[in-house]
Amino acid sequence: MNTDYTFQGWLGKDAKSVEGNMVWEEFQPKPFTETDVDIKITHCGVCGTDIHTLRSGWSPSDYPCCVGHEIVGTAIRVGRAVSNIKVGDRVGVGAQCSSCLKSDCEECSAGLEHHCPRFVATYNAHHTDRSRTYGGYADYWRGPGAFVVKIPDGLTSAEAAPLLCAGITVFSPLKNNGAGPGKRIGIIGVGGLGHLGILFSKALRCDRVVAISRTGIKKHDAQAMGADRYIATDEEKDWAKSHSRTLDLIVSTVSSPKMPLGSYLKLLRTNGQFIQVGAPEDVLPSFSAFSLIAKGTKIGGSQIGSPKDIAYMLDFAAKEDVRPWVQERSLKEANQAIVDMEEGRARYRYVLVNEANAKL
Structure with missing residues (x-):
């Protein structure tokens, strides 16, 4: 299986990164396990949460952080324990990348993974092995396959991205x-x-x-x-x-x-x-x-939804022709996109396009 790729992305190093000071660097994702999926990212929406996190608005952020949790791309590596995704699928992941998924968890057993006390955010958090979570302003994303969903054919990747959060x-x-x-x-x-x-x-x-x-x-x-x-x-x-x-x-x-x-x-x-x-x-x-x-x-x-809820919503959007109003920006322009978003210029959702990956 081809894994000769490195994880690189826009990293916020401190609270001033929200002012357009993220830096493009390599980072180390979580160790791959048989429950994980690697995604080659083609699109990532710009969310207000990205701004709050970059400037430590809600609480002190765990720098360096790579934000972005409206991630769409292609599954390029799939663990043997993952049954819902296969290599080559067009997939996405939203604001949550993991929960405990234990049978004795009241929330997870009821399909309310997004309310699990052990909720793991897609970025600025830690997996159970204590490795950092990194988001979608990057070339690749790695995380548990249980929180990765397929993107229906009726939506473009740019349209699907904002729906994920x-x-x-x-x-x-x-x-x-x-x-x-x-x-x-x-x-x-x-x-x-x-x-x-x-x-x-x-x-x-x-x-x-x-x-x-x-x-x-x-x-x-x-x-x-x-x-x-x-x-x-x-x-x-x-x-x-x-x-x-x-x-x-x-x-x-x-x-x-x-x-x-x-x-x-x-x-x-x-x-x-x-x-x-x-x-x-x-x-x-x-x-x-x-x-x-x-x-x-x-x-x-109300807080987001479970992976099942997200899959249902995506299918509903495709069927009912719900089309987000998006403005595509190059991933290279991520710093300016953050500044423009903060100044209220988006009409109505910026989506970063990883042009190198989107062409493949």
């Missing part, structure tokens, strides 16, 4: 909280996650999809994605009052703690639900308990 992050709370015919859905934030929330809500045949953003600058795009209504909270006077009790489910994708949470809750109908998926680096704002009590409102959170 951003896509499942919004699809899970929509599907798990009743989004579908008869439901009115609000999506807060029209960005990498939010635009996919709009696309999936329409594909799920929701009665009404409302895009919610601070300004009206993205209104035209949101409507093109399928939004039936648009609320610009900084520009529309008394928006919380005029749209009160109009939504069954709100999915909040924003990662800023400066959100009018109490006003958002006013938009919910009786027994409505507010699900937070964006992860601010600071605490969420306070709100009145009566926002929950008066209407039986529920607040919750």
Whole structure:
């Protein structure tokens, strides 16, 4: 079996790497085992998590780190214990690369691997053997085959990449909280996650999809994605009052703690639900308990999905023609892509293309 390849990628060495200072270097992946898969990377989405991690926003990062967890490529080495993937398959891996997978684990045994207490992130973490996990801003990726999924033929690799994290992050709370015919859905934030929330809500045949953003600058795009209504909270006077009790489910994708949470809750109908998926680096704002009590409102959170959930979502996207709005960037431009992403220039997801591997 040909293994004469080296692992190289863009490494963040410290918190200033987020300013466009990642360096291209060789790194040592985990030792290969018969449960692993090696992927020759062709595409990798740029996620907000990459930025939070590079600058140690949520917690101190374990440098050097290679970020990127919307990875698509070709399986080039497959361990004998892997049954779901074969050499030559077009495959992907998202934000999680491992869990304990033990039969006595309440989460793993229930198909909730993404909530396993021994969740292993695709980068900035450690495998059970204590080796580092490295992400997809690289030539190759290695990790457990149980968390690698096949990419359906109906999606291009550039389209599939953002779905592996951003896509499942919004699809899970929509599907798990009743989004579908008869439901009115609000999506807060029209960005990498939010635009996919709009696309999936329409594909799920929701009665009404409302895009919610601070300004009206993205209104035209949101409507093109399928939004039936648009609320610009900084520009529309008394928006919380005029749209009160109009939504069954709100999915909040924003990662800023400066959100009018109490006003958002006013938009919910009786027994409505507010699900937070964006992860601010600071605490969420306070709100009145009566926002929950008066209407039986529920607040919750959602974190990606299991490998089975991701496979289902990919097939759904291919079948329902859900196409992320992507802008392809060369892997060589990873530093600039990070800077541009941080400055809000993406419309609506950057995907890094490893041109050398994509040609093969």
